Amino acid sequence: MNEPTFHHALKILEEVCTGCVHCTVVCPTEALRVRNGKAILNENRCIDCGECMNVCPVNAIIVEQNDIAEIFPYKARVALVSSIFIGQFPRHYQTRKIYSGMLEQGFTHVHESEHGAGILIEQINQYIAQNSQNKPIISSFCPAIVRLIQVRFPSLVENIMLLKAPLDLAALAFKKELIEKGYKEEEIGIFYVTPCAAKIAAIKSPVGEEKSVINGVVNMNELYNKVYSTLKKEQYSSCIIPEKEQLKSEEMGWSLTGGEAAYIQGRCLSIDGLNNVIEFLEGIENGKITNFDFIEVRACDQSCAGGILTVANRFLTRERLDERIAKYHHDKSEGKIFDNKTIENHGRYIRDHISINSIEPRSMLKLDDNMEAALKKMSRIKKILSYLPGIDCAACGSPTCRTLAEDVVQGTAHTSDCIFIQTSLNVPPNEEIRAETIWGKDRFRKLL
Numbered sequence: 001m002n003e004p005t006f007h008h009a010l011k012i013l014e015e016v017c018t019g020c021v022h023c024t025v026v027c028p029t030e031a032l033r034v035r036n037g038k039a040i041l042n043e044n045r046c047i048d049c050g051e052c053m054n055v056c057p058v059n060a061i062i063v064e065q066n067d068i069a070e071i072f073p074y075k076a077r078v079a080l081v082s083s084i085f086i087g088q089f090p091r092h093y094q095t096r097k098i099y100s101g102m103l104e105q106g107f108t109h110v111h112e113s114e115h116g117a118g119i120l121i122e123q124i125n126q127y128i129a130q131n132s133q134n135k136p137i138i139s140s141f142c143p144a145i146v147r148l149i150q151v152r153f154p155s156l157v158e159n160i161m162l163l164k165a166p167l168d169l170a171a172l173a174f175k176k177e178l179i180e181k182g183y184k185e186e187e188i189g190i191f192y193v194t195p196c197a198a199k200i201a202a203i204k205s206p207v208g209e210e211k212s213v214i215n216g217v218v219n220m221n222e223l224y225n226k227v228y229s230t231l232k233k234e235q236y237s238s239c240i241i242p243e244k245e246q247l248k249s250e251e252m253g254w255s256l257t258g259g260e261a262a263y264i265q266g267r268c269l270s271i272d273g274l275n276n277v278i279e280f281l282e283g284i285e286n287g288k289i290t291n292f293d294f295i296e297v298r299a300c301d302q303s304c305a306g307g308i309l310t311v312a313n314r315f316l317t318r319e320r321l322d323e324r325i326a327k328y329h330h331d332k333s334e335g336k337i338f339d340n341k342t343i344e345n346h347g348r349y350i351r352d353h354i355s356i357n358s359i360e361p362r363s364m365l366k367l368d369d370n371m372e373a374a375l376k377k378m379s380r381i382k383k384i385l386s387y388l389p390g391i392d393c394a395a396c397g398s399p400t401c402r403t404l405a406e407d408v409v410q411g412t413a414h415t416s417d418c419i420f421i422q423t424s425l426n427v428p429p430n431e432e433i434r435a436e437t438i439w440g441k442d443r444f445r446k447l448l
């Protein structure tokens with residue numbers, strides 16, 4: 001059971017956590033437990049989706065934060081930012097002004113992360129044609145979904161598309177461009193402005209790759225607040241007009257729901273929101289949903305517009321980006337569009353580096369490496385389950401009766417952690433110590 005652990009961007013603040021179990025109940029991979037009155041995380045199961053952070057009533061779950069000062073040791077400081085960031089500002093702020101506001105924070109270059117999508121469209125269509133045995137091909141864009149499939153749907157791992165996301169392609173192209181302009185590799189720092197914890201985890205421990213080409217991350221909400229304050233005060237130290245690398249319309253919408261599927265040939269579907277995705281993947285896994293060529297799946301409602309580190313209302317962000325796409329078509333008809341030369345100049349290089357290695361399943365149901373021991377544990381789980389009430393109240397600190405039974409056979413819980421078992425057995429007073437191991441001593445002291 002010595003699986004490697006992965007980088008996680010979500011952290012639990014033990015001193016703030018009250019052990020209320022809200023997080024354990026919503027976690028789609030049952031990665032959380034409450035022990036000694038605090039939530040604890042099984043790092044191998046966590047997919048960094050942030051559902052736990054969204055429901056925590058006391059803000060005890062946070063996303064790790066890199067200090068923006070980490071950009072300064074680099075000579076070329078590139079902010080790689082999703083078009084979602086631009087879409088969050090009030091509509092009277094032009095893209096060029098927002099870029100300038102970012103340069104004021106110390107970046108020397110600003111590029112949008114969807115720049116590689118144009119090449120990706122052609123490559124995904126080829127990939128689907130060449131991998132017809134693995135249909136439906138599942139998009140690898142959202143790292144929370146890739147990890148969800150690894151952990152909860154291991155039989156669908158082969159369906160995940162082994163192509164990089166535009167973010168990585170754009171980073172590769174801009175790094176190459178800067179090297180050609182005379183920068184040494186070690187002088188270039190590429191920082192992704194992330195809308196979610198899953199992208200942080202994917203950059204710090206990438207799936208299907210040894211190391212990411214991206215050097216660091218900046219949380220989107222933090223940068224938004226800094227840039228917005230600069231824009232409001234019109235505090236520009238100089239009039240900087242950033243290099244214009246305009247996204248094409250298909251690239252602008254790539255991080256929104258439907259952004260990928262709209263350009264892929266064959267029968268495609270876009271699904272957003274973790275519960276919707278889980279329901280759909282269950283349908284594919286059990287054979288009830290068939291005959292799709294490509295599935296675009298994103299963990300957040302409205303895709304990255306609904307990421308946990310975004311600031312604006314996701315529907316308004318979508319509206320602004322749709323307007324931006326429409327304006328692109330208008331400008332194009334008047335011949336005002338700037339060409340996206342960096343990506344076109346490095347098209348061959350991007351295509352040569354577009355693949356990722358195979359992705360391995362990480363089944364959360366694995367009880368033991370030894371098959372005989374695993375079967376014994378499975379039969380013990382069934383037996384324990386037959387004693388438990390099956391109401392999944394989570395008062396034992398495990399999210400469901402089944403997970404309590406699993407925890408018991410793995411030696412991390414006790415059957416009498418179930419409050420109904422305690423009551424029905426008329427557990428003597430010294431056994432109340434079991435309750436303390438779930439809820440912590442302090443909670444009971446408060447009641448005296």
Ligand code: SF4
Pocket residue numbers: 010026027028029030031032041045046047048049050051052053
């Ligand atoms: S981030 Fe998602 S997978 Fe990880 S503990 Fe929270 S809810 Fe569970």
Ligand code: SF4
Pocket residue numbers: 049141142143144145195196197198199298299300303304305306307308
């Ligand atoms: S949909 Fe976008 S913001 Fe949400 S987890 Fe996936 S990549 Fe991150």
